[in-house]
Amino acid sequence: MTEHTQPERSLVLVKPDGYQRGLTGEVLRRIEAKGYTLVALAVTDARPDQLADHYAEHEGKPFYEPLVEFMSSGRLAAAVIEGHGCIPGFRALAGATDPTAALPGTIRGDLGRDWGGSVQQNIVHGSDSTESAAREIDIWFPDLG
Template structure:
């Protein structure tokens, strides 16, 4: 078991549908610590850096359009094994495959066409945390 940090983004659909508090409550109920929190209007430059591996894909413009469609909430949370635990709390990336009781299983659904709108993003490894954190929290670098 390892004490670690993760980056969590409540995506524009989660913000627009009022799920910020629920995401925070679920973190706090697990007794994870929120170390940083802010509302951000993502720029195309931030998104191209964040989704660097996807930029050349044909579906990337839809992701960028969705992620700039409204504000998002960025947070750094910490706790023992938080990276893997929050991934379980978030549920499967595709909302139709996410278990009920997970964030995506409770608050997301599939939409015809366009990018997946699945409420939250979280870093999937310590390396991703190290790469993604400065994009959203340059002041912590």
């Protein structure tokens, strides 16, 4: 007998740099082409409380303030995706955090670059674990809980 597990969910953010450059559709196209399902989607301005909660583990680090400033610099697209293995799958699709080092074929490798700013502008965020995904989805989509 085959064991069926529930598909997992992940939060994906198209950060202000990606949204401003008109890359939201391309990011969503790649997610859907990979076979993941969009469960929720919103275009929004990040609220200070959302960013404080989202980046709580980084508070006090030197990059925290520039990161929060960047993430509040413009609109972003927030999505919840679903599918078996979607957390590691999306992170592989996104590519290395540093767009200069990200491999061709990944979102960051194909679409990102170093802009010389004080914080890495790398187009997307994806949850890194099921625990992070649950916490982050609750921050950005509290009605899904």
